Amino acid sequence: MPTPKSLFERFIGASPYAAFDHLATMVALVHTDGACLFVNSAFETVLGLSRRSMLRGSLFEWFVEPEVVRDTVAAVARNDFSISRFEGQLRRPASPGGANGTDALPVHVIVTQTDQADLALVELVEIEQQTRKDREERALDQAQATKELIRNLAHEIKNPLGGIRGAAQLLQMEVESKALTEYTQVIIHEADRLQALVDRLLAPHRKPHVVSDVNIHEVCERVRSLILAEFPRGLKVVRDYDTSIPEFRGDREQLIQAVLNIARNAAEALRERMSNGDACLRLKTRIARQVTLGKQRYRLALELHIEDNGPGVPEAIRDRIFYPLVSGRDGGSGLGLTLAQTFVQQHHGTIECESEPGNTAFKILIPLP
Incomplete structure (x- = not known):
């Protein structure tokens, strides 16, 4: 001994x-x-x-x-x-x-x-440091409360929604007027849209956590290729990698989705700059040492930055961007960052954002072995 x-x-x-x-x-x-x-x-x-x-x-x-x-x-x-x-x-x-x-x-x-x-x-x-620690603890508590709220609300919506859709289908078979049939089709279509929204809210809690060895740079390269395929003109995606970062155990698909959601939001915010040809998105990886995540101390952690030179997150929603259904652009579902936060937290990590006009930076921290 x-x-x-x-x-x-x-x-x-x-x-x-x-x-x-x-x-x-x-x-x-x-x-x-x-x-x-x-x-x-x-x-x-x-x-x-x-x-x-x-x-x-x-x-x-x-x-x-x-x-x-x-x-x-x-x-x-x-x-x-x-x-x-x-x-x-x-x-x-x-x-x-x-x-x-x-x-x-x-x-x-x-x-x-x-x-x-x-x-x-x-x-x-x-x-x-203390302010950041308090902010992280509040974010974890808020995410847990949000998760419970979403799960309970989604289940409460699903049952009556199925009844509404079924009743509309039965009504559609009975009515003979084409105008009334159009109304029933609207009900069915909107019920399906709400069902898809509920399924997206519940998806991260239903999908099993598939754990394997993850190379964060393979994740970044996959996201980079997807973003450039979706936004082929006027956008420059810069790699700034620390290639010494080791592999770690995690869900590769979840991490790709988390980084992709953030990068896609950034690219959408850069549309005006894309037309000028000076839009820039940066993927940067670093090692952080002696990091506290969720009240637990880790010797090493992955630090992934997703930065852009867009207009920045609107100040009115800056403190609420990870809340579900909060979006800074027209037509946004407000779920992308919520899902990204959920996936990162399932890897015992944290995600935070600092934004000002011309520079928005999301930072993901995930513990390393």
Whole structure:
């Protein structure tokens, strides 16, 4: 039976600081001159840089106001304080539209003493982290409530709908007037349309979960080919793949449908840009580390972005786009994103959206083995 010491060594690994890699917050061990002795995997993920490249630089250069961080680290190292907290902004490599070539992330900075006078422990907590966690929990609760509502409502509709259709068919056989027959045909047609809608609402809960090894890039390529076949002119679909992402267990067809629903919505929103020839849809895959999904911690997760340069999601429905029957375009059923969310959640993942005019990004997170 393993001893407590051997279990601890197995947990932290070879490095004495490896335990920090299991934290969701960003942690760095720094000299008073800013040189990094260690940064954890959460820091790598947020900055999008490798640990090796970060250790070659100064921690201070990654802050919008480096002087504040430098002075605080020096004060803690001098024993002026045992711990100091303040709000700061962390620089990250630029994202599209980022100001001055950087993308600033608001963080809560905690600087703590160590047992070595020239070293300090710096911990960074994303200010938006708790807000995002609360939002994910609300989304899960809302999705569960919506699922129960849909199932109950659909079953309540199906029974009288069948009776209405049957009565209309019997009536059609009895009437002799052609005008009245047209009315009964309208009833039958509308009953069939409602039946199809109910079946679509119930489909994700009826269909069995077919699990196999899934390569996310095969899923993306299938979606890309379908979108280009449907929108052959004026649309550019850009691949931005991390080919190191491993396969995982999942339902390939469900994931294709989820990504296709999002991509098709994006393509529909890009119709005006297609006529100008500058419509762009981007499929981007990345690895996320130390991710919490549904109150459970995962070491690795797939991060799939579906981005477009369309007009954006209307602000009036931005907080409700995953609700059933909510659509931002005329003629939309309002079920595509609801089904996408259901399929992703069946893979223990989450889906969220950030949108502004000219840039809409859906992000899917799914745990990896």
